[in-house]
Amino acid sequence: MVEKRPFDVLNNALNQSVLVKLKGDVEVRGTLASFDVHMNLVIENGEELKNGELKRKLDTVLLRGDTVVYISPVKL
Amino acid sequence: MVEKRPFDVLNNALNQSVLVKLKGDVEVRGTLASFDVHMNLVIENGEELKNGELKRKLDTVLLRGDTVVYISPVKL
Amino acid sequence: MVEKRPFDVLNNALNQSVLVKLKGDVEVRGTLASFDVHMNLVIENGEELKNGELKRKLDTVLLRGDTVVYISPVKL
Amino acid sequence: MVEKRPFDVLNNALNQSVLVKLKGDVEVRGTLASFDVHMNLVIENGEELKNGELKRKLDTVLLRGDTVVYISPVKL
Amino acid sequence: MVEKRPFDVLNNALNQSVLVKLKGDVEVRGTLASFDVHMNLVIENGEELKNGELKRKLDTVLLRGDTVVYISPVKL
Amino acid sequence: MVEKRPFDVLNNALNQSVLVKLKGDVEVRGTLASFDVHMNLVIENGEELKNGELKRKLDTVLLRGDTVVYISPVKL
Amino acid sequence: MVEKRPFDVLNNALNQSVLVKLKGDVEVRGTLASFDVHMNLVIENGEELKNGELKRKLDTVLLRGDTVVYISPVKL
Numbered sequence: 001m002v003e004k005r006p007f008d009v010l011n012n013a014l015n016q017s018v019l020v021k022l023k024g025d026v027e028v029r030g031t032l033a034s035f036d037v038h039m040n041l042v043i044e045n046g047e048e049l050k051n052g053e054l055k056r057k058l059d060t061v062l063l064r065g066d067t068v069v070y071i072s073p074v075k076l
Numbered sequence: 077m078v079e080k081r082p083f084d085v086l087n088n089a090l091n092q093s094v095l096v097k098l099k100g101d102v103e104v105r106g107t108l109a110s111f112d113v114h115m116n117l118v119i120e121n122g123e124e125l126k127n128g129e130l131k132r133k134l135d136t137v138l139l140r141g142d143t144v145v146y147i148s149p150v151k152l
Numbered sequence: 153m154v155e156k157r158p159f160d161v162l163n164n165a166l167n168q169s170v171l172v173k174l175k176g177d178v179e180v181r182g183t184l185a186s187f188d189v190h191m192n193l194v195i196e197n198g199e200e201l202k203n204g205e206l207k208r209k210l211d212t213v214l215l216r217g218d219t220v221v222y223i224s225p226v227k228l
Numbered sequence: 229m230v231e232k233r234p235f236d237v238l239n240n241a242l243n244q245s246v247l248v249k250l251k252g253d254v255e256v257r258g259t260l261a262s263f264d265v266h267m268n269l270v271i272e273n274g275e276e277l278k279n280g281e282l283k284r285k286l287d288t289v290l291l292r293g294d295t296v297v298y299i300s301p302v303k304l
Numbered sequence: 305m306v307e308k309r310p311f312d313v314l315n316n317a318l319n320q321s322v323l324v325k326l327k328g329d330v331e332v333r334g335t336l337a338s339f340d341v342h343m344n345l346v347i348e349n350g351e352e353l354k355n356g357e358l359k360r361k362l363d364t365v366l367l368r369g370d371t372v373v374y375i376s377p378v379k380l
Numbered sequence: 381m382v383e384k385r386p387f388d389v390l391n392n393a394l395n396q397s398v399l400v401k402l403k404g405d406v407e408v409r410g411t412l413a414s415f416d417v418h419m420n421l422v423i424e425n426g427e428e429l430k431n432g433e434l435k436r437k438l439d440t441v442l443l444r445g446d447t448v449v450y451i452s453p454v455k456l
Numbered sequence: 457m458v459e460k461r462p463f464d465v466l467n468n469a470l471n472q473s474v475l476v477k478l479k480g481d482v483e484v485r486g487t488l489a490s491f492d493v494h495m496n497l498v499i500e501n502g503e504e505l506k507n508g509e510l511k512r513k514l515d516t517v518l519l520r521g522d523t524v525v526y527i528s529p530v531k532l
Contacts, residue, residue, distance in 0.1 A: 004109060006116040009138040019134075022373060023100065023143070024327065033308060039140060040310040046376075058323075061376040062313040064343060064369075065140075067327070069098060072122075072137040080186040082194050085214040095210075099176065099219070115216060141216075145174060148198075148213040156262040158270050161290040171286075175252065175295070191292060217292075221250060224274075224289040232413055234420040237442040247438075251404065251447070267444060293444075297402060300426075300441040326525060328479065337460060344462040350528075362475075365528040366465040368495060368521075371479070384489055386496040389518040399514075403480065403523070419520060445520075449478060452502075452517040 010035045010071065017074040018043070022067045026050065028058065029074070039065030086111045086147065093150040094119070098143045102126065104134065105150070115141030162187045162223065169226040170195070174219045178202065180210065181226070191217030238263045238299065245302040246271070250295045254278065256286065257302070267293030314339045314375065321378040322347070326371045330354065332362065333378070343369030390415045390451065397454040398423070402447045406430065408438065409454070419445030466491045466527065473530040474499070478523045482506065484514065485530070495521030 010032070018032045020041060030046035046058035089108045096104045096117060106122035122134035162184070170184045172193060182198035198210035238260070246260045248269060258274035274286035314336070322336045324345060334350030350362035390412070398412045400421060410426035426438035466488070474488045476497060486502035502514035 004118070006110050006112050006118050006138055008110070009118050009136060021102075024329075024373070025100075026325075026373065028374070034310050034312070036310050042308070042310050042313050058374075058376045059379060060313060061374050062310050063374045064372045066142070066370070067373045068140045069100070069102065069143045070104070070134075070137050070139045072134045075135060080194070082186050082188050082192040082214055084186070085194050085212060097178075101176075142218070144216045145176070145178065145219045146180070146210075146213050146215045148210045151211060156270070158262050158264050158268040158290050160262070161270050161288060173254075177252075218294070220292045221252070221254065221295045222256070222286075222289050222291045224286045227287060232422070234414050234416050234422050234442050236414070237422050237440060249406075253404075294446070296444045297404070297406065297447045298408070298438075298441050298443045300438045303439060328481075328525070330477075330525065332526070338462050338464070340462050346460070346462050346465050362526075362528045363531060364465060365526050366462050367526045368524045370522070371525045384498070386490050386492050386498050386518050388490070389498050389516060401482075405480075446522070448520045449480070449482065449523045450484070450514075450517050450519045452514045455515060 007037075009073070010039075010041075013071070013073045019072045019074050020063060021069040021071075022063065023069060024067075027052075028061060028063060030058070030061075032071075033060070036065075039068050039071075041065070041068065041071065085149070086115075086117075089147070089149040095148045095150050096139060097145040097147075098139065099145055100143075103128075104137060104139060106134070106137075108147075109136070112141075115144050115147075117141070117144065117147065159189075161225070162191075162193075165223070165225040171224045171226050172215060173221040173223075174215065175221060176219075179204075180213060180215060182210070182213075184223075185212070188217075191220050191223075193217070193220065193223065235265075237301070238267075238269075241299070241301040247300045247302050248291060249297040249299075250291065251297060252295075255280075256289060256291060258286070258289075260299075261288070264293075267296050267299075269293070269296065269299065311341075313377070314343075314345075317375070317377040323376045323378050324367060325373040325375075326367065327373060328371075331356075332365060332367060334362070334365075336375075337364070340369075343372050343375075345369070345372065345375065387417075389453070390419075393451070393453045399452045399454050400443060401449040401451075402443065403449060404447075407432075408441060408443060410438070410441075412451075413440070416445075419448050419451075421445070421448065421451065463493075465529070466495075466497075469527070469529045475528045475530050476519060477525040477527075478519065479525060480523075483508075484517060484519060486514070486517075488527075489516070492521075495524050495527075497521070497524065497527065
């Protein structure tokens, strides 16, 4: 059996759609373009959501890792 | 007597149902797929709950360790 | 005289009833099963309390150390 | 002249009455039984106060250092 | 294939317009003049926004990295 | 020219009156008796203020550095 | 080309007027007298502002770095 590790989720999600929940009820949806060990994330074709509503388009956005609550790959 | 350690709870809960409480009154329920020393957790077949109500299905979700309040295996 | 240290309280409370206060007005009561240097705690036969009322039974629960405010052994 | 250091206050307060203010408007009053370099504190014959009113008796309580705002020896 | 990393976004945004979201609902818009590994950022010709409205002009401003939520290059 | 450093302010304020602002709108006024590199401070003849009003006398009080917002010597 | 770094802003602002925004909607305006790598700052001839109104004069004040949101040199 191959041991799974949390960051595998990020590796597998590269160039895929993800939903990222940040502290303070902010969410960003888009394509995961890169990440590092601090969980800093780059999202492309991003949309910032507030209470589920589109607040702003963010072509490319670098999310600081320590504000991340969760990251979830989105099935399209 | 074998000494018990907190992370044993995570080892024993692998592939089992867990309830995770996060800071900010968010809860995630699902199957624990992996974890690391920072308490980063991967939950599969996840459900995000807000005040006990289902808010969103999360097929796979990586929860950042520093937002975790507690993790509890759920008996089914 | 033997010098006392804070973690002695945890050692002495193993397998005893404790009350744990967490940040955000959450409290957990139950039997202390294990702990580590980060004050991560495992509570068995746990009860989550909110404003002193039972909110949820938690058979086994791993509490993340950095959310702990205090731990107090409970005399029965 | 002997240089004074902040932790001298804790050394001098051992086995004396102290008032401890924690983040989130919680206060604990009692006898300082031990402490460590992280300012983890053990209070015996403790009383938890909320807005100056007695909320709960805490025979022995371990306060996590990073929730401490201040510690003040109490003259009796 | 060249591996992408989160800080590439900052390198590519040097001397370009960016929108920076900070904790506490503050946003700063302007030209990214410099940054370091802590994500401390210098913005020139800056504007502080509160709820989308201009609050204050900030010729040059050093934003402390640990208050950053996200940084997004703005297409003009 | 002698280079000035932030902690010089603390050195110069020893045995002088200071006003200390803590997170959570608490202020303590009194004589600075000692400090360390973490900005842990000991104040003697202290007064705790809430919204500018005297809340409590604190003969001697150890303020934990990470709750400090600012320290200002007070001219008498 | 000389590479610019965030702390150059602080070096260039020494003995100049700055506006410092702190967490919790506090602002301090005055002359930057010194700083260190933690972004601890000393401001002289300081004024504490709350919602843009003068709250208090602070002859000399040491601001703890981890409460800083931003620092901006002020043109007079």
